[in-house]
Structures are given as structure tokens and as C-alpha cells.
Amino acid sequence: MRLKYKIISGFIILAIMLIIAGVISVFELSHVGKSVQKLLDENYKSIDAANNMIEALEREDSGILLLILGNWGEGRKTIHDADSVFLENLTIAQNNVTIPGENEYIDRIRISYFDYKNIWIRPIVGTSKEGDIKWYYDNHHQSFSNVKLMIKELMILNQNAMYKTGSELQSRAEKAIMPGIVAIVAGIIFSLIFSYFIHYYVISPISKMIKSVNDYNDYNKPFNVEIETKDEINDLANSIKKLFIKKSTDLKS
Amino acid sequence: MRPHIIIRYIGLIFLFNSFFLFVSLLISLYNNDSGIFPLLYSSIIAFIFGIFPLIYVPTPKDITTKEGFLIVVLSWLFTCLLGMVPYVIWGGEFTFTNAWFESVSGFTTTGSTILVDIEVLPRGLLFWRSATHWIGGIGIIIFALVVLPNIGHIRAILIKNEFSSLAQHNFIQNTKQVLRVLVIVYLGLTLLETIALRLAGMSLFDAVCHSFGTIATGGFSTKNLSIAHYNSPTIDIIVIIFMFLSGIHFGLLFYTVIGNKYNVFRSGVVKFYFFSTLIGVLLVTLNLYFNNYFSFFGSLRYAAFQLVSLSTTTGFANADSSIWPSFSIMLLLFFTLQCACAGSTAGGIKVDRIFILLKALKIQVKKFHHPNAVMVLKVDNKSVNPEAVNNAILYIVLYILIVFISALLLTALGVDTLSAFSGSAATMGNVGPGFNMVYSLGSYSAIPMAGKWILSANMLLGRLEIYALVSLLYYRSWR
Structure with a gap:
């Protein structure tokens, strides 16, 4: 979903x-x-x-x-x-x-x-x-x-x-x-679960991606973020991955 | 530890419960009774909490043993919490404490009730009470596992945590087949008893509810006087047979029906269960007969029903056993502690452990005469691991210790000794009725509020076989 x-x-x-x-x-x-x-x-x-x-x-x-x-x-x-x-x-x-x-x-x-x-x-x-x-x-x-x-x-x-x-x-x-x-x-219980899911499946992957992008910029570490879900966050991670691959290819050529 | 995975599986259990709440709602709608709103609201809450984690959390590839343990224990706790929602919304005798007690008693298949007047409950709620037995009887996880895709070791880990090691002992198949056997036997026995009770003159509604109560070895009745309401020897006999069958290891029942050589007739534990019950029935019958309580056949009828009911942890009643002679009461108390076989829906210490304890005692006596002899404890020609023997003995000691401590706490709250001890033993063993204040045709309504919480804890400890619930308190072991 x-x-x-x-x-x-x-x-x-x-x-x-x-x-x-x-x-x-x-x-x-x-x-x-x-x-x-x-x-x-x-x-x-x-x-x-x-x-x-x-x-x-x-x-x-x-x-x-x-x-x-x-x-x-x-x-x-x-x-x-x-x-x-x-x-x-x-x-x-x-x-x-x-x-x-x-x-x-x-x-x-x-x-x-x-x-x-x-x-x-x-x-x-x-x-x-x-x-x-x-x-x-x-x-x-x-x-x-x-x-x-x-x-x-x-x-x-x-x-x-x-x-x-x-x-x-x-x-x-x-x-x-x-x-x-x-x-x-x-x-209250539902809100807590909802907040936890938003944190785990939205905020946390975005934070990981930010960290990975920064690591790439600062230390040239490869972008490596695994996303469990098949949603926009996964699309974003794939797009960033593709962008870095393209950038790396362009730099090499 | 991945909390989202645990939430996902608890959600699955909630979805399963929401189905039964929905069926109860349909019954209330059909009867246009006061259970409609409580059941509608509860089924929606159960559905929402069930479906939401499934939307967010993708199916995991595997789960760890600790996660499996937490899924099982928390599923029981949260299901009991969910089960009380229709009660508290409906009101009447259901205060917060009473609703919790009734819900825990239902899911743990204890069958102790706080209701003085059961018959005022709307039919939808009566069905939900009985359904909690049926859901809890086989273990709330088992049904979910049947519909769960078999990925990694998820099924194996969950079934290991839900089922005691003793229960797993008699299964000679893999996890998937074990699940199939359990469900077939459970559904088959329920269907057979419903038909038999219907033919004996019960209404379809009562037949279904009483079958749920019998096969799950629960004991919630739709009548204030339990089975005594019908005053029918035929119904008594049907219920006795199905209570006894529900106390036998389901795997052994299945193998017997399909003609496997590994069956109930070859099991030492089942033989012990059968003969101990038979001796118990005969002793109580003779005690009642010679004390001029009933005629011989009357004594046999009431003794057989009450003893089988308590020894299988069902808790239905066809007589008030608290006015019986002390010898009969003491015997019934012993069977309240011993209970039926592992791998059935029964709670308590279980015959298997008593059987192991007696064999271990025999070996100890032999060793006294032959100190250098090497003797191995065997059950059905299979040697039992010394660690399993120690575990069984330790469990019995721990079990009786908890019964004594809770009885002590109850007496501190002003409950009389026999009510406190029999109530503690009956709730710990998921039996249901005790003696005196908590007698077979009565209720736990007179127990103080704090006492009801102690007894609810007993029911959960008994159902989860002590260690699981106690382990939950060790936060460090979660990580």
C-alpha cells in the first residue's frame, strides 16, 4: 500500500x-x-x-x-x-x-x-x-x-x-x-501504535537516507539503505540509489 | 526485538476475535437484544486494531524465539483486555474488575463467573462468553497459525511457545500436520457434541454454547444452574463423555480414530488418567451412597459428572458438591489439582506430570535399595530426559506454592479457608468452581475486588504454565 x-x-x-x-x-x-x-x-x-x-x-x-x-x-x-x-x-x-x-x-x-x-x-x-x-x-x-x-x-x-x-x-x-x-x-493506544509505525516506516528510513547521503558526500561511502516496505519511501530510496549510480558513472566517464 | 512484528501478530489475533465478536453481534441483531451496541463497538475496535498493523507491517521473513514468546504471552493478555470490552460497555454486574475477571476466565477456559444472574445477559453476550472459551481452549495462537502462511520458522516458534513441551511430546508429525490434527479434533468434537446435545433436547443455541464450554474444558453455561438446569441424565452422560474426551491428548485421539498403532490404548498417561478418574468416581459414589445422599445410580450420576467436570478442568455442575461429605470434597480437591492430560484443552498440573512424579518416586525407592543401579525413567517405552523430570517436579512444587500463596492472600482479604484454597486451586488449574463461597452452582461475586485480581492472575499463570508469564516480568530477558 x-x-x-x-x-x-x-x-x-x-x-x-x-x-x-x-x-x-x-x-x-x-x-x-x-x-x-x-x-x-x-x-x-x-x-x-x-x-x-x-x-x-x-x-x-x-x-x-x-x-x-x-x-x-x-x-x-x-x-x-x-x-x-x-x-x-x-x-x-x-x-x-x-x-x-x-x-x-x-x-x-x-x-x-x-x-x-x-x-x-x-x-x-x-x-x-x-x-x-x-x-x-x-x-x-x-x-x-x-x-x-x-x-x-x-x-x-x-x-x-x-x-x-x-x-x-x-x-x-x-x-x-x-x-x-x-x-x-x-x-490513545491506537495513536501510540500509529506514531510508532510512522516513526519506524517513515521518519526512521528518511533519517537513514539523510545519513547515507551525508556519508556519501563526506566520506564517499556508498548509498546503502534497505527499505522493508513497497511504498513512496522505497521509491525514494531507489531513486536516490539510481542517482548516485548515475553520478558515479558520470564521474568515472 | 522488533515491536512492530509483535504488534502485527497480535493484530492477527484481534482479527480472529473480531470474527467471533461479529458472529455474536449477528446473534444479538437476530434477537434484537441489548448486546447490539456493545458487540458492534467491540467488533469494530477488534477489527481496526487487527487490520491496521497488517496495513503497515509487511510479512516478516522470520521471527526470533523471544519474539515468538512475547507474541504468545502478549496475545493472551491483550485478547483478555479486548474480551472485556463488550462486558464493560453492556454494564449490569460487569464493573471493570468483574469484566476483566469474566474475560480472563473465559479465554483461559476457567469458567469461573462473577455473574449471579447469567440468564439476564443478552444472547449475543452469552455467545461471546462461550466463544471466549472456544477461542482460548485450543490456544488463541493456534487458529491464527492455521491461516498464517508458513514462512521460515514462524509456525514452529509460535507453536513451541503456545504449547507446553509435554503437549508436544505425543505428536509424531511436523508443525503443519500438528496444527491440522488439533483443528480437526477440536472442530470434530465440538460438532459431535452439538449434535448430541441437540438430539438430547437442548436448543441449538444452548447446544452450541455448551459444546464450546465442554470441548474447551471451560464451563461457562447459559443457565444459572449450569447443567443442573436441564435435570437430564442423557445430557449429563453426553457432557461427561465429551468432557473426558477433551481431557485426552488431541494427537492421541486423532491417531486412535485413524487407526494408528500409537493411540490412547497404548498410552500409559491416558491409562493412568482413565483409571484414576474411574477410582475417583467409584470412591465418591460409594461415599455419597453410604452417607444417604442419593440412590446408588443417583450417587454415580452426580459423582461421575462432578468428578469428571473438575478433573478435566471443565467446571460444569449438575449438583452442589459443596454440601457433600468431607471425603468427597477432599477427593474432588485432589482432582482439581491433578487435572487431565497435556495436549488437551485442560489446565492444571496435568496427569503427565503426576505420572512422571510417581515414576520418579518409584525409581528413588528402588535406588534406596540398589544405590548403584542406573535407572532411566520411561514413559510409553521412551526414556524421559532427567531435565524434563526435574522440570515436571519443579513445576508441581511451584504450582502448589502459588496456590498456597494466593489462598493465603485471599484469607488475608477475609475469605474463609476452604473457599480461598479451593478458589485458588480452581482458578490456577482453570477448573472454575471451588467449594463454600465459590461452590459449583454459585459464582465468584462475593470475592473481594482485590481477590478477583489475584484469581485472574492465577488463571493466566495456570493457562500459560507459570514460566511464560513470569518471564514477561524479566525485562532484561526481552533484549
Whole structure:
């Protein structure tokens, strides 16, 4: 093979190694990006919705306490606002079902919430329930705890899924780094081999030829450089040899 | 010393490896599994490092013995390095240390794994694991030599460095024919076992992988429970037969098949190998039977499989031998040290050296009674050079010393005595499983990181028969 192609091949190979490592890293990193998006879109959204539901539920509970205390206006407003927030977040959770079995959890929340709602939707102020703390603990609080428990279960389900996606993310990140590390190590080793070959098959023969030409000029020693390869360096050595033979012949004649 | 010549031949080995990486890649592509990228990248790297030196370095007219030695030793080291690339890129349980351990274990045909769950690996990587056995089994240089043009003494020098002098003993042909014999026997046994396992009910993929593991006396399985997964006496018998055959000198197997008078039935070493294995199997069977472990045939089945597996340095398992009686464990440990015949794919001390040692002991006892007698040690009616006898004895001493030192180091790292000793012996002999922590159906995952490096060194020392690797450390001897 000609020297030109040999040198080009070295650079092309280096480029190929870097391109492939780059492509694999980009591919894996895009997967990491997707996993992050998945983490935010799928799990975090549901966890956030569950948190908002718990908060709304607790506000409803405060509203009911206000009603029991006879504060109808503020109590009903608090309950109404919290109910809207709860239903809004329940819809968000319902539209973001991403884990197998998540639907069942949401259905259970809906059913238990409507059971809970049935307790406080009826009038409290001006009835026997007003000021009846026993009624609150016996009927209302149990139902409230039940809904809260269901929401927490949904939250745990999504937290576990989030942890799993996080682990996948870590594994993906490692996979994205590894081809890069391998490419760097392989690139360094390859560069060393490439430099050695350039030195041994290009620089060293040229140095030998320079020395031999100088020896011819200074001490009239014959040009004697053996080249192993069949490339431009070999052609150059042959040409110099021919030149000296011609020069010697001319001088003799 | 011409480094470019060494790089050229290592490149040739890389090209050979790239072919197997490419086949593994095709398997991953067919199954569309997670092994595609790691195998694609590794095969390209192997190809690049293989082809580049061939572009630059013209074919040398000859190589020196030192160059031949360095080509062989460095080929093993760099091949192990290349072999870990798909593992580290794939990730999972493969940390840098684990990938190195698995790769060295594969190429040296040890078969010790760090994987707790083998079955999660993509099929492409499972094939690559088994292929490392197959490549390493016959010696990574041998395949390259088959395709290499026979210039000067290149083949002879490389085969001399790759093959121990004991292995060369039974060959009655020239280098080219020896190579041909080796490849024919290796391919023939692999093909025969694949067919037999397929007929016994294994899937083609598993049959090929297990054949690679058996003929190379490796032991990597595609299943977490190794051969025990199949729970099939037929498969056990097939694997026992091929493990035993793979432990015999390949040259003798070939001469037996072609009807040459110089065959396995006339070899004293093979007779010793056969009868020692037979006695070992009987003793373990009786020990298991009388301790109410299994029925008589059950005891025979498990004893035969486990003993042949360890004595041939294969390392497959059909039972958990670490819960067997101490007598059986001690016997299995002895066979883990003795191993099979030289000239096979087996590692360890080798039957040949034990045979020579016993004969030398016999002569020494005779000399005690007849001090002036001149006695010559003979194997198969051929006198053995006293230097060869000394070498064999020295090798055994050195071998056991290394096993003890590495076991000592492992105990310093907190590994229990039986695990440390059996693990050291099993890795040094390229056997695979040991006892306790490193039991036959388990893995080396619980061994500390430093311990895995010690055991990896053991595997390479055992595979390269100690001297080659140790010589590499003597920089002065390179020049």
C-alpha cells in the first residue's frame, strides 16, 4: 500500500472510532434524556397530583371542622374550593396512568372520596351534627383517613416506579460514559501504535537516507539503505540509489 | 526485538476475535437484544486494531524465539483486555474488575463467573462468553497459525511457545500436520457434541454454547444452574463423555480414530488418567451412597459428572458438591489439582506430570535399595530426559506454592479457608468452581475486588504454565 493511503487510513480509523463512540454516547444520552422526561412526566406528575389531593383533603377536613363549629360561610367555601382542587388533581392522576395497576388505585380513591363526600355534602350547620365531635370521629374521620390512605398508596406506587426509572437512568448514564472511556483508551493506544509505525516506516528510513547521503558526500561511502516496505519511501530510496549510480558513472566517464 | 512484528501478530489475533465478536453481534441483531451496541463497538475496535498493523507491517521473513514468546504471552493478555470490552460497555454486574475477571476466565477456559444472574445477559453476550472459551481452549495462537502462511520458522516458534513441551511430546508429525490434527479434533468434537446435545433436547443455541464450554474444558453455561438446569441424565452422560474426551491428548485421539498403532490404548498417561478418574468416581459414589445422599445410580450420576467436570478442568455442575461429605470434597480437591492430560484443552498440573512424579518416586525407592543401579525413567517405552523430570517436579512444587500463596492472600482479604484454597486451586488449574463461597452452582461475586485480581492472575499463570508469564516480568530477558 502507498504511504499516502497508509497515513490516511490511520486518521480515518481514528475518526471512525471517535464517530462510533460519539454516536453510541449520543444515543445513550438521548435515552437518558428520555428517561428524565419519563421520570418527570409519568411519575412526578402523579406524585404531585397525589400531594395536591392530600392537601385538598386536609383543607376539606378543616372546612368540616368549621361547619361543626357553626361557621357555615367559611366552612362551605373552604370545602368547595378544596373539592375543586381534589377533583382537578384526581383527573390529572387519571389521565396519567403509566404503571400497571395504577388505574385500580385511582378507582379506589374515587370511590372512597365519593363515600367521604356523601358524609359532608349533607347539611351540618343547624342540625344535630353541629358541635357533635363524636359524630366527627365516628363517621367523618374514618372516611377521611381511608381516602388519605388510598392516595398515599398511589403515591408509594409512583415513588417506587420513580426509583426504578432513576436506577435505569443511572445504568443508562454509565452506558453512555463507557463507550467514551473505551474510545479514549483505544484512541490513545491506537495513536501510540500509529506514531510508532510512522516513526519506524517513515521518519526512521528518511533519517537513514539523510545519513547515507551525508556519508556519501563526506566520506564517499556508498548509498546503502534497505527499505522493508513497497511504498513512496522505497521509491525514494531507489531513486536516490539510481542517482548516485548515475553520478558515479558520470564521474568515472 | 522488533515491536512492530509483535504488534502485527497480535493484530492477527484481534482479527480472529473480531470474527467471533461479529458472529455474536449477528446473534444479538437476530434477537434484537441489548448486546447490539456493545458487540458492534467491540467488533469494530477488534477489527481496526487487527487490520491496521497488517496495513503497515509487511510479512516478516522470520521471527526470533523471544519474539515468538512475547507474541504468545502478549496475545493472551491483550485478547483478555479486548474480551472485556463488550462486558464493560453492556454494564449490569460487569464493573471493570468483574469484566476483566469474566474475560480472563473465559479465554483461559476457567469458567469461573462473577455473574449471579447469567440468564439476564443478552444472547449475543452469552455467545461471546462461550466463544471466549472456544477461542482460548485450543490456544488463541493456534487458529491464527492455521491461516498464517508458513514462512521460515514462524509456525514452529509460535507453536513451541503456545504449547507446553509435554503437549508436544505425543505428536509424531511436523508443525503443519500438528496444527491440522488439533483443528480437526477440536472442530470434530465440538460438532459431535452439538449434535448430541441437540438430539438430547437442548436448543441449538444452548447446544452450541455448551459444546464450546465442554470441548474447551471451560464451563461457562447459559443457565444459572449450569447443567443442573436441564435435570437430564442423557445430557449429563453426553457432557461427561465429551468432557473426558477433551481431557485426552488431541494427537492421541486423532491417531486412535485413524487407526494408528500409537493411540490412547497404548498410552500409559491416558491409562493412568482413565483409571484414576474411574477410582475417583467409584470412591465418591460409594461415599455419597453410604452417607444417604442419593440412590446408588443417583450417587454415580452426580459423582461421575462432578468428578469428571473438575478433573478435566471443565467446571460444569449438575449438583452442589459443596454440601457433600468431607471425603468427597477432599477427593474432588485432589482432582482439581491433578487435572487431565497435556495436549488437551485442560489446565492444571496435568496427569503427565503426576505420572512422571510417581515414576520418579518409584525409581528413588528402588535406588534406596540398589544405590548403584542406573535407572532411566520411561514413559510409553521412551526414556524421559532427567531435565524434563526435574522440570515436571519443579513445576508441581511451584504450582502448589502459588496456590498456597494466593489462598493465603485471599484469607488475608477475609475469605474463609476452604473457599480461598479451593478458589485458588480452581482458578490456577482453570477448573472454575471451588467449594463454600465459590461452590459449583454459585459464582465468584462475593470475592473481594482485590481477590478477583489475584484469581485472574492465577488463571493466566495456570493457562500459560507459570514460566511464560513470569518471564514477561524479566525485562532484561526481552533484549
